[in-house]
Amino acid sequence: MQQSDVVIIGGGVIGSSAAYFLASQPGFQGSITVIEKDPTYNEAATPRSAGGIRQQYSTPENILISQFGAAFIKAAGDHLAVDGEAPDLQFHENGYLFLATEAGKTVLTANQQLQRQLGAATELLDPAQLQQKFPWLNTSDLAAGSFGPVNEGWLDPYSLLQAFRRKARSLGVNYIKDEVVGLDHSGRQVTGVKLHSGATISCGMVLTCAGIQAAHIAGLAGIDLPVRPRKRYIYVFDCRDKIARVPLTIDPNGVWFRPEGANFISGVSPAEDEDPDSTDFELDYRLYEDLIWPTLANRVPAFEAIKLVRAWAGHYDYNTMDQNVIIGRAPQIDNMIIASGFSGHGLQQSPAIGRALSELVTFGSYQTLDLSRLGYDRLLNGQLIQEANVV
Structure with missing residues (x-):
């Protein structure tokens, strides 16, 4: 039985951003493990995307999320350099x-x-x-x-993913090549993450950042995720x-x-x-x-x-309800946080989403940008936030 304070399921750009921001968070002192079944990312969504970033949305949160993303990408050398080597994200600010x-x-x-x-x-x-x-x-x-x-244009998606991953590992984040096949839970708590290799990692918190597999992972905890x-x-x-x-x-x-x-x-x-x-x-x-x-x-x-x-x-990872990300605590499970359903916006939203996830883990609430409206509850109460500008 292995142990980690936080287990992040999915090591793509969202999971790796969350790992970086959490490891950088002064208020967090725990251990972080990222589970990624394919570290080559050959079939991952990020390297196959168009790499765009824009503020032209109809949802206020999406506009603010991408504003932070653009500022972060422009200053990536300050944030994501390792041993003095800054990543080249190839950002083209063509609009x-x-x-x-x-x-x-x-x-x-x-x-x-x-x-x-x-x-x-x-x-x-x-x-x-x-x-x-x-x-x-x-x-x-x-x-x-x-x-x-x-603050609009495009960048190299794979470079941003690798920059987050490399920086997170330099900060002590542990990446494991494996696949999640089950979740042990007791009452409203996930107590362990079961892997294809046969190992189980006991944990205090689980972050589901599994892209198109997110609905399957959520289903292991009895959660219906419309992704x-x-x-x-x-x-x-x-x-x-x-x-x-x-x-x-x-x-x-x-x-x-x-x-x-x-x-x-x-x-x-x-x-x-x-x-x-x-x-x-x-x-x-x-x-x-x-x-x-x-x-x-x-x-x-x-x-x-x-x-x-x-x-x-x-x-x-398409949110069939309103094409906006579902982020926040999972229903029925107190120590699981979901970030899924980006509907094509994951790359450009990854800096702000990673920061938000780190705040939820460390402080229990958002500290910078309030994304409460994008939580799972809106799917239950019918208060959907329909994004008009889905490309």
Whole structure:
């Protein structure tokens, strides 16, 4: 029987952020163990993501979460350096550009006003301003665009994950390659985490940061977590005509694209009725052929003659209720804390979520950013917080 004051299930970017912030927390003096079944992260969600970070949300908490995330990423050298070596997160502050037709202008405007009230530097642009700032853009059917020139863009997801992990280990966090197969519990307490290897780790607190496996882990404690694995595709294409100053751009129909080195990447979330649970990595090019390429060619005339280079698949831990993270103490279990259901926002939210989890463990409550509204209770009382800007 091994023992750890805190066991974190899942060593991806959320679990490793939580491990780092907890190990850095002056008020915490205990031991921390992270259980990760695949330390290569070959099939993990983080390295397969588009790496975006933005403040353009419709939920106040999401805006504030990403503001902290952007500030943390810009100062990563101060926070995550090990032995004087700072990580290179390759942050490209090129911005996000949300586009809207007349039908979506009211919602876009309301969201942008909320973002400004909370300190984001987003700008609402009319078609003429869009054309002037982005001359490569077809604005003929657009009514407005919302552009975030500050604290928005993209970074290398794998670099952030490894930076958190490396820093956490340097602070004494123990990483174990294994898989959780059971939870021992007595009354309202988890007393031990059972591993595939046959070992059991007794613990004082359990953090569930298991991505698409979070619902399974919660189920081991009798908790129904409405988080499902949803597959997303990223398509890489080449454009022979060079266009400059391209932000991560989201078309009114949800198709997005951004530069990636000398190429571009793109994707779209499918309609809910065409988005089954999936854990495989098989590719499907129908979305690209039927929706993405026609949208790209219409929105950017230079994209009429693009060449598909390659594609890959990854997964969202998708909250089917309202597409917002579920964070906080689990129902029925007093010493389990959940952070799951990011619905594609996990990477950019990882700094603030890791900090929040460390506060819940150390102090029993949030000390900086109050995320109480995002707790499990909202699923029980029907007070859902629907995020409109899911990409």
